[in-house]
Amino acid sequence: MATSAATQDLSGFIAGLPKAELHLHIEGTLEPELIFALAKRNGIALPYPSEQALREAYAFTDLQSFLDLYYAGAGVLITEQDFYDMTAAYLQRAHADGVCHAEIMFDPQTHTARGVAIETVFAGIARALRDARNDTGITGYLLMSFLRHLSEQDAFDTLQAALPLRAQYEDLWLGIGLDSAERGNPPEKFARVYQRCRELGFRLVAHAGEEGPPAYVRDALDLLHAERIDHGVRAEEDPVLMQRLIAEQTPLTVCPLSNLKLRVVDDLGQHNLARLLRSGAMVTVNSDDPAYFGGYVGQNYLESALALDLSRAELAAIAGNSITASFLPDAEKDKLHGQLASYLANAA
């Protein structure tokens, strides 16, 4: 893409915006270089001759074609140090992009199914979060996500296995998510799991309306009691639902480059992000699986701004929404909103 002086200037403005990233799968931050390094460290043979060849395989046609490679890539994660290294690399990049706070999804079932202990997964990710907090001040929460292509029982078993770890990670593990193949795996499949998580006091998010129909968004709200909708872009096809999302200011964690790479939209200029924002929806911009979709959160802001003609005020509104829509305590949100306001005052 063009890197004119104006684009560089915009990119700098975006990097300086204090923001939260709310839709990020940590396994989706595994860059080909790290996949190869971890494969070597763990004595795992990869079916690609080079990092470049792996990157070239990232030509997706839909969500499932991505998920197949994403789960295969995660197969190099074996030790606590592997989970640490992956998470530390993400947090460093996020910090450079002006992310002050990240709410990170992780998929324990992807790892436990391969014989990796759930304790190992939690420990490596959590250690990186705590170190990054000390080193750079970036904060993070964890959203443990259930794979929706697996059974309700598998989700219950995962919850059961994770709960003994809750006290140890109570500063980090705040919520529950739902990801993987959406079509054919409607929210209702996990209504009882979410009910249990709600009773346990977890914050609730769910992917809906990425490839699935608007009814999945409605059911994520009504049956799962999701407080935020991950993606949600297809909600626009149902005007009544859209009015409800606006009235209730339900956050949508939109991921423009993901939608482009997974062919939810044909080109970024046709993405509904700007329309949703301008109609008053609580939209945020996020990277989803940045190693696979061609950009971290700053790149998602930048390419969206260029394709959709988002003004600097609109970009700042999106950053403000990300703070509002986070699960941070109100005092922390106020602090970040204050930082955003002073940044804008100085940038003006």
Ligand code: HPA
């Ligand atoms: O965009 C996504 N959608 C569903 N599941 C996922 N798991 C990682 N990324 C995604």
Ligand SMILES: [Zn+2]
């Ligand atoms: Zn996602």
